[in-house]
Amino acid sequence: MPGKSLVVYLTAGWPDRATFLKAAKVAAEEGADLLEVGLPFSDPIADGPTIQKTSSAAIRAGMNYDRALDLSQRLPPGLPRALMTYANPLFVRGWAGAFGEIRRAGFAGCILPDVPAEELVTYLPFRPRGFYLVPFVAPTTADDRLARVADAARDGAFIYMVSLRGITGARLSAAAEREIAGRVRAIRRVSHAPVYVGFGVRSGAWAARLARLSDGVIVGTAALEALRRGLGPFGRLLRELRRSIDIRPPAI
Amino acid sequence: MKHPLPSLPDRRGYFGPFGGRFVPETLMTALLELEAGYGKVRRDRAFRRELAALLADFAGRPTPLYRADRLSEAAGCRVYLKREDLCHTGAHKINNCIGQALLARRLGKRRVIAETGAGQHGVATATVCAKLGLACTIYMGAKDVERQAPNVFRMKLLGAEVREVTAGSQTLKDAMNEALRDWVTNVETTYYLIGSVAGPHPYPMMVRDFQAVIGREALRQIRRKAGGPPRAIYACVGGGSNAMGIFYAFLRTRADLIGVEAGGTGLKSGRHSATLTRGSPGILHGSQSFLLSNSDGNVADVHSIAAGLDYPGVGPEHAYLKKTGRARYFAVSDRAALEAFHRLTTLEGIPPAFESAHAVAGFWKERRRYRRADRVIINLSGRGDKDIPRLFDHAR
Numbered sequence: 001m002p003g004k005s006l007v008v009y010l011t012a013g014w015p016d017r018a019t020f021l022k023a024a025k026v027a028a029e030e031g032a033d034l035l036e037v038g039l040p041f042s043d044p045i046a047d048g049p050t051i052q053k054t055s056s057a058a059i060r061a062g063m064n065y066d067r068a069l070d071l072s073q074r075l076p077p078g079l080p081r082a083l084m085t086y087a088n089p090l091f092v093r094g095w096a097g098a099f100g101e102i103r104r105a106g107f108a109g110c111i112l113p114d115v116p117a118e119e120l121v122t123y124l125p126f127r128p129r130g131f132y133l134v135p136f137v138a139p140t141t142a143d144d145r146l147a148r149v150a151d152a153a154r155d156g157a158f159i160y161m162v163s164l165r166g167i168t169g170a171r172l173s174a175a176a177e178r179e180i181a182g183r184v185r186a187i188r189r190v191s192h193a194p195v196y197v198g199f200g201v202r203s204g205a206w207a208a209r210l211a212r213l214s215d216g217v218i219v220g221t222a223a224l225e226a227l228r229r230g231l232g233p234f235g236r237l238l239r240e241l242r243r244s245i246d247i248r249p250p251a252i
Numbered sequence: 253m254k255h256p257l258p259s260l261p262d263r264r265g266y267f268g269p270f271g272g273r274f275v276p277e278t279l280m281t282a283l284l285e286l287e288a289g290y291g292k293v294r295r296d297r298a299f300r301r302e303l304a305a306l307l308a309d310f311a312g313r314p315t316p317l318y319r320a321d322r323l324s325e326a327a328g329c330r331v332y333l334k335r336e337d338l339c340h341t342g343a344h345k346i347n348n349c350i351g352q353a354l355l356a357r358r359l360g361k362r363r364v365i366a367e368t369g370a371g372q373h374g375v376a377t378a379t380v381c382a383k384l385g386l387a388c389t390i391y392m393g394a395k396d397v398e399r400q401a402p403n404v405f406r407m408k409l410l411g412a413e414v415r416e417v418t419a420g421s422q423t424l425k426d427a428m429n430e431a432l433r434d435w436v437t438n439v440e441t442t443y444y445l446i447g448s449v450a451g452p453h454p455y456p457m458m459v460r461d462f463q464a465v466i467g468r469e470a471l472r473q474i475r476r477k478a479g480g481p482p483r484a485i486y487a488c489v490g491g492g493s494n495a496m497g498i499f500y501a502f503l504r505t506r507a508d509l510i511g512v513e514a515g516g517t518g519l520k521s522g523r524h525s526a527t528l529t530r531g532s533p534g535i536l537h538g539s540q541s542f543l544l545s546n547s548d549g550n551v552a553d554v555h556s557i558a559a560g561l562d563y564p565g566v567g568p569e570h571a572y573l574k575k576t577g578r579a580r581y582f583a584v585s586d587r588a589a590l591e592a593f594h595r596l597t598t599l600e601g602i603p604p605a606f607e608s609a610h611a612v613a614g615f616w617k618e619r620r621r622y623r624r625a626d627r628v629i630i631n632l633s634g635r636g637d638k639d640i641p642r643l644f645d646h647a648r
Contacts, residue, residue: 041549041550042420042545042550042551043420043425043426043429043536043537043551044429045275045276045429045432045433045436045537046276046433046436048433052419056419056420059550064548064550065548065549086535086549087274087535088534088535088536088543088545088549088550088551089548089549089550090549091533091534091535091540091549092532092534092545092547092548092549093549113276113277114274114275114276114535114538115274116273116274116275116276116277116280117277118264118273118280119272119273119274135277136276136277137277138276138277138278138280138281139278140277140278140279140280140281140282140439140440141277141280141281142281142284145280145281162276162277162278165278165436165437165438165439165440166278166436166437167433167436167437170437
């Protein structure tokens with residue numbers, strides 16, 4: 001099943017700057033379609049223990065906005081990237097200025113998990129041309145709000161489908177899968193933007209099932225846990241995910 | 253003096269540039285439901301009767317407005333204390349908990365979660381949940397669990413589960429992060445009972461409304477007892493619920509509204525939680541307001557002797573009152589708060605909570621501004637019993 005995307009999340013500068021850059025290179029080699037670079041924030045309310053820990057470790061090691069943008073200039077040039085962070089680190093810089101700087105550092109857009117579509121649309125006018133902001137859809141998103149989400153997904157933005165009620169790194173279930181299918185169908189009625197599913201993607205089997213329902217999967221917690229064990233395990237996980245989403249999954 | 257405030261926030265939850273809803277998408281439906289549910293009950297007679305009955309017979313309202321004669325004599329003006337310290341559970345927190353827990357029951361939620369710093373909001377939440385038969389989980393930073401051990405025990409006695417938060421600075425801010433993560437995970441079954449005028453819309457408005465009973469009573473009482481309106485009102489500000497509660501009824505009067513923040517070991521020391529005095533606009537825990545954060549936007553570590561003020565943010569309506577000049581804010585140090593604690597205890601026989609002692613200290617600092625006939629109200633938001641063990645340890 002060609003055309004499905006694999007999105008890989010890494011925390012900027014974690015576990016250290018050199019390994020972060022090497023991991024990005026491995027991601028490019030293993031066929032990632034988009035790299036989500038996390039600018040660490042002190043209070044990541046949408047994230048589970050794994051990303052909380054990588055974020056606070058990166059902050060302790062001196063990672064910040066300027067350094068994350070500098071470091072990103074050295075990422076593999078062929079691999080598109082988006083910056084993931086929370087509202088405050090960009091708010092304190094001023095939205096318009098920050099979007100411009102992030103764009104110049106080579107990012108195609110921003111992912112802000114604590115900014116729902118209602119607030120996001122007020123920032124759209126501050127973007128540089130062609131720079132996107134990613135709106136989220138959750139299992140709890142009611143149909144009457146989807147038009148608002150679709151409206152925010154402009155200029156190449158994808159829609160980030162949160163797979164479950166919970167934070168990053170939680171466990172998926174068959175019930176969640178049915179719900180995702182329903183939400184994706186509802187999104188298709190109002191938007192042409194690609195839908196990528198994230199939160200809880202830990203194995204090839206799950207990646208295959210979610211990719212079948214959508215346009216791609218986002219892997220974060222599992223990627224960081226593999227990377228903690230080393231670049232080898234990290235590469236093997238991405239290879240497994242890539243292979244799983246590219247082939248028709250077995251019936252379950 | 254007309255003021256637009258009583259009609260704020262606007263439909264999007266903004267007080268001027270402050271407020272809004274900055275939460276993960278998963279919570280949006282719950283917040284919209286909450287807003288609709290609250291909109292319904294605030295006009296519902298049966299709900300209002302039930303709330304009024306519980307405030308009277310369970311919480312012990314109205315609380316007295318007490319003329320503090322010896323403090324007045326020492327200060328050189330007429331000082332009145334709004335006695336929220338006499339509420340059930342020892343602080344104003346119960347007013348909001350009763351209102352929100354009744355709303356939770358109306359919305360069909362059987363489980364309530366809350367964050368707590370000093371433990372006052374946790375105890376009030378656990379108390380109301382016990383009364384209404386709701387399951388209750390309280391998030392509390394590990395540092396606060398240690399320094400407020402009696403309140404932890406109290407919450408457990410009331411049947412609540414206390415979850416210790418070891419992430420980050422292990423204080424109120426981290427407890428709130430963890431409560432939000434719980435809510436994202438259990439959003440359909442769980443009601444998040446926020447304890448201050450902070451968080452995403454509609455919380456700042458709703459908590460203010462449930463606390464506004466303080467100011468409504470005080471306005472009536474001071475007219476009847478003292479023959480006229482106050483010149484000034486002092487209240488301590490952490491998140492700002494007791495201050496908003498007493499300020500709200502006075503917004504359209506000529507009274508000066510003064511919020512006193514926690515200056516910790518001194519504003520220059522960097523160990524304080526004086527968000528409005530020293531912070532700048534920022535976004536945390538669901539709303540845009542003032543915040544103590546560094547140039548990277550990471551939230552600063554804060555300090556106060558009063559665990560209930562030890563918070564890097566503040567309610568968005570306070571940010572708006574500051575911006576419009578309708579209220580002013582300044583900070584007093586840990587030491588000044590301790591002196592005020594002793595002053596009120598020895599002059600009036602009323603040991604205030606360390607939080608409320610900041611309001612007393614703020615007034616004391618400015619007492620020379622007032623003439624003998626001037627009436628000043630201090631919101632005595634909580635009693636000091638919870639802090640006495642720490643003074644005892646210190647004295648030894």
